[in-house]
Amino acid sequence: MSQLFEIIIKENEKLKLLEDSGKVYNKIFDYLKEDYNIHELKISFRSQNQDRVLFESTKELDLSYQISLTFPQSQNSEVMYLITAKNEENRKEIEHTLFSIKLTLQIFSQSLYNKYLEKSISELSLIDQVTGSYNRTYLDNYAHNLLSLSQREQKKIGFLKIGIDQFKAVIDEFDYAIGDKVLKTLADTLNENVRTSDIVIKIDSDEFLVILLNIVNEDNAIMISEKIINNFSKKEVLVNPQTEQALKKTVCSGISIYPDDASDIDEIIRNADIALYEARNKGRSQTFKYNKEETNTIDFF
Structure with a gap:
């Protein structure tokens, strides 16, 4: 258990170093795919009952073998993951490691949330960084x-x-x-x-x-x-x-x-x-x- 926690923490530190939020989403998908053999992944952010899709590994998710996980980040916001398995056998395999996946995503979600906020603040910024004028x-x-x-x-x-x-x-x-x-x-x-x-x-x-x-x-x-x-x-x-x-x-x-x-x-x-x-x-x-x-x-x- 402690070894798993250390591995997740190290991976999370790598996420924090990524400046591009898109790379963060891809890094999470690659990690889950390699370590837990998930097939596809969709990441969404919910705030005040409004959903925003942050990442989709494919536009055609097979909902027959899906696992949904949600991690609250504040009073009115949460990060949601929709994990898709390739088939029934793959779904059972993922469920067998679901505790580790939950622990992983619980830690990753904070870094993901921080990157999302940084991107949102940047998009909403009204000041041109070079001149100090409005943009x-x-x-x-x-x-x-x-x-x-x-x-x-x-x-x-x-x-x-x-x-x-x-x-x-x-x-x-x-x-x-x-x-x-x-x-x-x-x-x-x-x-x-x-x-x-x-x-x-x-x-x-x-x-x-x-x-x-x-x-x-x-x-x-x-x-x-x-x-x-x-x-x-x-x-x-x-x-x-x-x-x-x-x-x-x-x-x-x-x-x-x-x-x-x-x-x-x-x-x-x-x-x-x-x-x-x-x-x-x-x-x-x-x-x-x-x-x-x-x-x-x-x-x-």
Whole structure:
């Protein structure tokens, strides 16, 4: 018994070292398959009566020879395993070792649960790790609320799509670390030139979305856009501390205004994309305010 416990603990320590939750699930399946001759495995997580399948070794489980095991992890959550045998003989073999399997999965479940929580927190994280700005998840979850609030207060919102000119050239000439420095410098510049009530979102590899709340008209958005473009062009990104080599970059900006240019979030952002496309066509350090008459021939799809 003590020897079995030590073996399980050692295997569990290996699980903890795996960063990818998918590898954790596969490791559990391989262990059960090798040591206890199980045929197939399904792992699910239940929270507040909602089930989420984490792992399935096959989509076609034979329910004729199944064994179900559940391990509570908190007051409202539990990890569930559906073990499938190949045939009746195999099912009896598994049942003969069921005590060891239960002990194994009881210990493994805590590590699995922790990995699940880590993945869930990562998926729900609203902050871009490189720039410290909000990320696309924030936009997807909260932007609709901003439009509703603007409607009630009868205020306009400016959407500025900011893109770095020739950003790929930075990666090609230097590396991703320098690229990250450029992104961080731009994020800092954006925050320096907007109000604390405005929102800066890292929306793509080299693009940001600045949401200007409660603006009077499009002139306010254009003025802030030009201010950002001008101030960022003066920033220096240190490339080589020894030689003091520094890099300067420029940005373009596309502007759309809610509710003047669109009535929903997808359309307003698409219009900002179109405006950024037009700005970049004009050259470096350019800004362009969306205008349906001037841009209605553009099709990104």
